[in-house]
Amino acid sequence: MKITENIDDNICNLSLDGKLDAYHSIELEKCINKVILRGCINLLLNFQGVDYISSSGLRVVLSSLKQLKKSGGKIILSNLRPYVMEVFEISGFKQIFEIYESEEEALKSFKV
Amino acid sequence: MITIELLLDLVEKICVILVIAYIITRTKIFHEVIDNKFSVKNMAFIILVFGALSIFGTYSGITINGSMGNVRDLGPMIAGLVGGPVAGLGAGLIGGLYRYFFLGGITTFPCSLSTILAGLFAGIIYVLNKRKFIGIIGAVLFAAFMESFHMVLVLLLAKPYPEAFAIAQELSIPMIASNALGMLIFAYFITNLTKERKTTKERDEYFDELQRKKYELQIAHEIQESFLPQEMPNLDGYDIFALNLPAKEVGGDFYDFIPISKDKIGVTIADVSGKSVPAALFMAVSRTILRAKAMGNSNAAKVIEDANKLIAEDSDTGMFVTLFYAILDLKNKTMEYVNAGHNNPVLFIRKTGSMECLSAKGIALGAIDAIELEEKKVDLQSGDVIVFYTDGVTEAINDKEEFFGQKRLYKLIKSHSDLNAEGIVNTIKKAVVSFSQSQSQFDDITLMVIKVN
Numbered sequence: 147m148k149i150t151e152n153i154d155d156n157i158c159n160l161s162l163d164g165k166l167d168a169y170h171s172i173e174l175e176k177c178i179n180k181v182i183l184r185g186c187i188n189l190l191l192n193f194q195g196v197d198y199i200s201s202s203g204l205r206v207v208l209s210s211l212k213q214l215k216k217s218g219g220k221i222i223l224s225n226l227r228p229y230v231m232e233v234f235e236i237s238g239f240k241q242i243f244e245i246y247e248s249e250e251e252a253l254k255s256f257k258v
Numbered sequence: 259m260i261t262i263e264l265l266l267d268l269v270e271k272i273c274v275i276l277v278i279a280y281i282i283t284r285t286k287i288f289h290e291v292i293d294n295k296f297s298v299k300n301m302a303f304i305i306l307v308f309g310a311l312s313i314f315g316t317y318s319g320i321t322i323n324g325s326m327g328n329v330r331d332l333g334p335m336i337a338g339l340v341g342g343p344v345a346g347l348g349a350g351l352i353g354g355l356y357r358y359f360f361l362g363g364i365t366t367f368p369c370s371l372s373t374i375l376a377g378l379f380a381g382i383i384y385v386l387n388k389r390k391f392i393g394i395i396g397a398v399l400f401a402a403f404m405e406s407f408h409m410v411l412v413l414l415l416a417k418p419y420p421e422a423f424a425i426a427q428e429l430s431i432p433m434i435a436s437n438a439l440g441m442l443i444f445a446y447f448i449t450n451l452t453k454e455r456k457t458t459k460e461r462d463e464y465f466d467e468l469q470r471k472k473y474e475l476q477i478a479h480e481i482q483e484s485f486l487p488q489e490m491p492n493l494d495g496y497d498i499f500a501l502n503l504p505a506k507e508v509g510g511d512f513y514d515f516i517p518i519s520k521d522k523i524g525v526t527i528a529d530v531s532g533k534s535v536p537a538a539l540f541m542a543v544s545r546t547i548l549r550a551k552a553m554g555n556s557n558a559a560k561v562i563e564d565a566n567k568l569i570a571e572d573s574d575t576g577m578f579v580t581l582f583y584a585i586l587d588l589k590n591k592t593m594e595y596v597n598a599g600h601n602n603p604v605l606f607i608r609k610t611g612s613m614e615c616l617s618a619k620g621i622a623l624g625a626i627d628a629i630e631l632e633e634k635k636v637d638l639q640s641g642d643v644i645v646f647y648t649d650g651v652t653e654a655i656n657d658k659e660e661f662f663g664q665k666r667l668y669k670l671i672k673s674h675s676d677l678n679a680e681g682i683v684n685t686i687k688k689a690v691v692s693f694s695q696s697q698s699q700f701d702d703i704t705l706m707v708i709k710v711n
Contacts, residue, residue, distance in 0.1 A: 167700075168507065204531060205576045205578065208576040209576025236600070237625075239599070
């Protein structure tokens with residue numbers, strides 16, 4: 147799992163690359179926890195490079211959503227590939243996450 | 259010529275010293291000293307052993323005007339560099355006093371003093387380096403410096419000066435070179451020893467971790483197993499069979515049969531997020547909550563929505579469970595169902611030979627506090643087959659990194675719909691296992707088949 151971090155305008159943009167399976171999800175969880183601990187509450191996850199997500203991966207994004215909601219923050223997802231999108235659809239997570247097709251749209255929604 | 263011979267003699271002497279030094283570095287006491295455990299016993303050991311080495315180092319090759327080229331300073335320097343000022347000074351005093359009382363010559367005083375100071379300075383370096391060995395380069399530079407200083411002492415303190423000068427001229431290069439070389443090899447021993455000990459420690463830690471992990475997996479497996487039904491229900495007009503093939507790292511899949519009334523039975527298949535003990539525990543909790551809510555209650559959507567409230571309260575870490583729940587009406591041959599984010603089961607309709615995906619709008623349990631589930635109903639007829647599964651089936655991977663996928667699964671069901679429930683389950687299991695033969699089974703494989711007689 148490669149995670150590229152980019153902070154701009156108080157929004158932390160994490161570009162993910164790799165498989166979000168049981169093993170690699172731990173890396174993402176650690177990374178997100180670090181970001182939240184630093185006080186960043188606006189998180190954008192770019193899934194462009196993610197071709198697989200397991201329930202462990204979903205757990206990490208869900209736990210981030212729960213944490214950020216508590217502190218009045220937001221988590222937005224963008225660039226989901228068809229397979230990943232399907233997983234979000236089946237599990238019903240599509241209903242609880244803000245998901246955008248592109249990073250630009252996602253960034254705009256933070257400003258609203 | 260004489261200088262080279264002297265150097266060779268010294269090197270020979272050093273070799274003996276190094277063999278002894280090497281053996282010392284393998285002792286438990288020396289390891290304790292490296293770990294900064296300075297008991298009286300340890301200190302006495304270091305002082306005596308390196309003091310003895312110092313005496314041994316005194317007797318080297320060639321005597322010039324009653325003075326010997328020697329590696330006497332080496333023992334105290336090592337003692338000081340690894341054991342501090344007390345060890346260095348102690349070993350230095352042994353070597354130095356021996357030189358003072360048992361050997362003569364005009365350099366007696368400067369040479370004795372130099373040995374004592376070598377141990378003391380080495381000890382001070384140890385303290386200044388935060389009570390750690392200074393490392394190879396530092397140790398060698400120190401040895402070279404110390405022997406140069408030794409020669410300066412000879413020039414300053416030995417009388418008469420011309421003889422002292424002759425001795426210094428003859429001895430300085432062999433002594434600086436041989437002591438530095440001896441120190442180089444010894445420092446190399448110590449750094450190797452330190453590295454080796456670090457590696458051993460890391461290996462032991464890794465091994466412990468592995469043991470713990472193995473134990474955890476076993477616990478997870480036992481929890482999961484103890485919460486699965488021990489036997490299949492015996493139903494009039496229906497044939498049911500289910501199977502759970504846990505992955506090495508247990509994933510927390512489960513299935514269950516819940517009695518509702520004389521003519522109704524609840525059936526469920528579920529997949530908990532994550533792996534190992536957390537997943538197994540969450541599975542146990544979810545299954546218990548579901549049972550408590552479902553027994554005697556024939557409203558499928560209400561049962562699962564209520565169960566979700568309880569599960570969500572317990573899920574701060576983002577744990578969730580995808581679950582398909584159906585209530586089978588045995589008498590009227592219908593099935594009411596809700597789907598909380600689980601893979602859609604599939605219904606094979608015998609009459610038409612078609613497959614129907616049992617989808618319904620919903621969301622995984624534990625994700626949000628309040629959910630609304632769409633409830634659907636299907637009619638069942640003789641020969642129909644319903645296959646419930648978890649993603650361990652469709653996401654089994656072969657060595658080309660392809661998923662087993664829905665297509666293969668559907669095809670298999672269609673072509674084996676004549677078998678009984680157990681036969682269909684085993685056929686699918688075999689196909690999935692052989693598909694992913696070369697890959698280790700990554701996720702639990704859970705299957706349940708209901709066949710209408």
